[in-house]
Amino acid sequence: MGMMDIGEVAQRSGVPPSTLRYYEEIGLIRSISRHGLRRQFDADVLLKLSLIELGKTAGFSLTEIAGMFGKDGRPDIPRDQLHAKADDLQRQMRDLRVLRDALRHVAECPAPSHLECPTFRKLLKAATRRRVTRPASRASAAKVETGFA
Known part of the structure; x- marks a missing residue:
């Protein structure tokens, strides 16, 4: 395939030229030459x-x-690092499943008030336990991300 200019790389990859320039600036990718003002990249990019x-x-x-x-x-x-990320994703998936199930229960609960529902109360306790047992750095990050600091 040979060399491609930045426009062709952007079109083939779906990555905007501004992002390609940024990736090059921080060293993630490297152009191999220029044709006029246009960066040229090897097909391996x-x-x-x-x-x-x-x-x-x-x-x-x-x-x-x-x-x-x-x-x-x-x-x-x-x-x-891949194992650690996979473990983190597994934890997130478990937490999201619990959250999904809790939301579905709350949406479909026949109790006149959610506070009267024993299942809802159990879900609240479980959520509190998870928050308390979560490592401080993750809990702090979650507070910052959600705005509940």
């Missing part, structure tokens, strides 16, 4: 952009993703 997007989707920061490429620009992904 498309694979690298796919890996970057996968990392972002998994919740890794751009800094973490940058650390997953060796000096030569090839992937050098620490498996322990």
Whole structure:
């Protein structure tokens, strides 16, 4: 395939040119030359952009993703980080399932008041226990993210 200019890379990858320039600025990708003012990239940049997007989707920061490429620009992904992220995603999935079930129960509960419902009270206690037992750093981050500081 040879070289592609920034417009072709943007079109093929779905990544806007401004983002490609930013990725180059922070060292995630590298252009190999210029044709006039337009950056030229090797075709391998498309694979690298796919890996970057996968990392972002998994919740890794751009800094973490940058650390997953060796000096030569090839992937050098620490498996322990992947295991830790997978464990974190598993916890999030479990918490989301509990939240989904609680919302469905509250929406369908026949009790005149939710506070009169024993299942709702159990759900409240479970949510409180999870908050209390959650590590402080995650709890603080959740408060900041939701605005409940």
